[in-house]
Every structure is written in C-alpha cells, then in structure tokens.
Amino acid sequence: MTSTPIIDAKNISKAYGSGTGRFEALRDVSLRVHRGESVAIVGKSGSGKSTLMHIIALLDVPDAGTVSFAGQDALSLPAKQMSEVRNKEFGFVFQQFFLTPGASVLDNVTLPLKIAGVPGKLRKERGLAVLEQFELADKASNKATDLSGGQKQRVVISRALVNEPSVIFADEPTGNLDSATGRVVEDTLFDLNRDLGITLVIVTHDEDLAARCDRQVFVHDGVIVSESRKTEDAA
Numbered sequence: 569m570t571s572t573p574i575i576d577a578k579n580i581s582k583a584y585g586s587g588t589g590r591f592e593a594l595r596d597v598s599l600r601v602h603r604g605e606s607v608a609i610v611g612k613s614g615s616g617k618s619t620l621m622h623i624i625a626l627l628d629v630p631d632a633g634t635v636s637f638a639g640q641d642a643l644s645l646p647a648k649q650m651s652e653v654r655n656k657e658f659g660f661v662f663q664q665f666f667l668t669p670g671a672s673v674l675d676n677v678t679l680p681l682k683i684a685g686v687p688g689k690l691r692k693e694r695g696l697a698v699l700e701q702f703e704l705a706d707k708a709s710n711k712a713t714d715l716s717g718g719q720k721q722r723v724v725i726s727r728a729l730v731n732e733p734s735v736i737f738a739d740e741p742t743g744n745l746d747s748a749t750g751r752v753v754e755d756t757l758f759d760l761n762r763d764l765g766i767t768l769v770i771v772t773h774d775e776d777l778a779a780r781c782d783r784q785v786f787v788h789d790g791v792i793v794s795e796s797r798k799t800e801d802a803a
C-alpha cells in the first residue's frame with residue numbers, strides 16, 4: 569500500500585550567487601517524507617542540509633524542481649496560501665531559538681496563533697496549555713531571554729506545537745545545549761512523533777540523534793548520496 573507522501577520534493581536544484589561566485593548548493597535532489605515518519609538529514613558542514621530543509625519547509629524556493637505538501641503542488645500556491653500552509657502545518661525548531669527577546673514566554677509561544685488570526689483569549693488558553701505540558705506555565709510572563717538554554721528550547725518546541733502542526737522541522741535542535749539537556753529536548757521531539765504522529769524532519773551532525781530517526785538521508789556536495797533505515801537495536 570502506498571499513501572500520498574506528506575512532503576514530496578522532486579528534482580530540486582538551488583544555486584547561490586552568480587557568475588564566478590555561483591555555488592550550486594543542491595543538484596537535482598528528490599526526497600519523499602511520509603506522514604508520521606522521523607527523517608534525519610545528515611552530512612558535512614556546507615553539504616546543503618539546511619538549504620534542503622528550508623526548501624521542503626517552504627521557507628525558501630528552489631531554482632528548479634517541485635515541492636508537494638499532502639499531494640498539492642505547494643510552490644504554485646499564491647504567497648498567502650503558502651504562508652498559511654507553513655503557519656498551520658509546520659512547526660520550526662532551530663538551534664538559535666529565534667525567540668523575540670523583549671516579549672514574554674507566552675507571547676513568543678502564541679505568535680503562530682496571532683499570525684493565524686486566533687483571538688487573544690483563545691491564544692492565551694492554548695499557549696498556557698502547551699506551556700503546562702512542558703512544565704513551563706510558571707514562566708509564562710518571564711521574558712523569553714531570562715531562561716536557561718533547555719527552557720528556551722522547550723519554549724521553542726511549545727511555539728512549534730501551538731498550532732498542532734503535522735510536521736516539525738528541526739535544524740540542529742540540540743546544537744546549543746549540553747548533552748543532558750539536549751537529550752531531554754530530543755526525547756520531547758520523539759515523544760511528539762510517537763504519541764501524536766507528528767512527522768519529524770531533523771537536520772543534524774549528531775550521529776546518535778540521527779540514529780534515533782526512522783530514516784537517515786545523507787547529503788554530500790548538494791546531492792543525496794545514500795539513505796539508511798533505523799535498525800531495531802538502535803531504537
């Protein structure tokens with residue numbers, strides 16, 4: 569039985585710069601991600617991992633190729649609808665957190681709901697419910713910057729989850745954390761995958777983190793060179 573992939577990227581190419589400074593970051597790359605899967609994108613620094621993730625997450629457009637989301641050609645959508653897909657269906661977790669420094673934890677977490685036009689009272693309820701889940705409700709009125717690294721990343725995951733996304737894209741999600749805190753953040757992501765069926769796409773250098781994913785996709789010099797699947801004893 570084959571189901572429609574949640575993400576189906578075909579023949580993606582992307583170059584940066586022009587003339588002699590032109591650099592081909594991705595060359596004819598195709599990648600399918602199925603609903604509920606966890607996929608690690610791995611490779612050396614500069615291999616094109618983040619570029620690939622940004623394109624399949626509709627944060628950037630390729631020079632050539634197509635990206636479908638749930639069977640629909642996402643790149644041909646009008647800009648407004650494309651941002652709606654991104655805002656409603658995707659959650660983002662980046663190494664650098666990207667929290668708004670002066671704003672409260674709650675305001676940071678509920679930002680995707682604000683963008684989606686959800687009224688204030690409901691935003692607050694949903695934001696607090698997610699923070700509660702991560703034992704951060706007592707930090708709701710703190711400034712987002714006045715938190716530990718692990719707490720910040722849990723705030724970022726709360727923000728990624730508040731819209732009940734179908735896919736979470738994480739780019740080196742544990743890169744700024746010590747190993748124990750990183751492990752807690754990883755566990756949180758895999759719990760969401762297992763318990764809620766949220767699809768995970770994780771860009772990482774970390775072999776242990778990659779090994780926890782159902783599938784590993786290896787990128788080298790802008791090309792997918794191989795793939796492997798989790799063996800049961802790596803679980």
Ligand SMILES: Nc1ncnc2c1ncn2[C@@H]1O[C@H](COP(=O)(O)OP(=O)(O)OP(=O)(O)O)[C@@H](O)[C@H]1O
Pocket residue numbers: 584585591593611612613614615616617618619620
């Ligand atoms: N905005 C840009 N302008 C010019 N070149 C870029 C730009 N973004 C990325 N590149 C180049 O494209 C290549 C791929 O970058 P990308 O960030 O996708 O790699 P990566 O595998 O994610 O690397 P890292 O693990 O270091 O984050 C790199 O050689 C990078 O220098």
